[in-house]
Amino acid sequence: MDHEKLKNRFKAFALSIVQFAEQLPENVVYKTIKGQMIRSGTSSAANYRAACRRKSGKDFIAKMGIVEEELDETMFWLEFAVSISESWRSQITPIWKEADELLAITVSSIKTARANQSNKKGD
Numbered sequence: 001m002d003h004e005k006l007k008n009r010f011k012a013f014a015l016s017i018v019q020f021a022e023q024l025p026e027n028v029v030y031k032t033i034k035g036q037m038i039r040s041g042t043s044s045a046a047n048y049r050a051a052c053r054r055k056s057g058k059d060f061i062a063k064m065g066i067v068e069e070e071l072d073e074t075m076f077w078l079e080f081a082v083s084i085s086e087s088w089r090s091q092i093t094p095i096w097k098e099a100d101e102l103l104a105i106t107v108s109s110i111k112t113a114r115a116n117q118s119n120k121k122g123d
Contacts, residue, residue, distance in 0.1 A: 003052045006105070010045035013102060016095050017041030017074060023091070029084065037077040044070035044102070057117045064110045071103045 021037050024030040044067050051063035078096045081088045 010048045013098050014042040014045035040070045040073040061113045068106045075099045
């Protein structure tokens with residue numbers, strides 16, 4: 001998948017997080033979940049975009065590490081919402097699946113970039 005398609009996929013993911021979070025009730029517990037979920041979900045998209053504008057291979061790896069962390073955090077908040085109420089599961093499942101797929105792509109990209117860095121050092 002090329003960078004432009006993946007940027008769009010990350011942006012769509014961030015939008016789905018925001019749209020889901022807007023449905024959560026306005027109480028103390030859900031307010032925390034909502035804020036954290038929106039921050040981490042949108043941050044993964046913004047940091048992927050930044051990774052695409054990298055200055056070096058090391059910069060790409062560092063920025064993709066942030067993407068990995070933010071996606072993992074988003075998945076935690078999605079899981080946490082289901083732990084509080086199973087009623088969210090049907091809405092969260094497709095979002096969580098997309099997060100999991102984006103996380104797999106991110107981890108694979110990091111591994112490839114690290115291998116490329118190692119190969120350059122060996123040349």
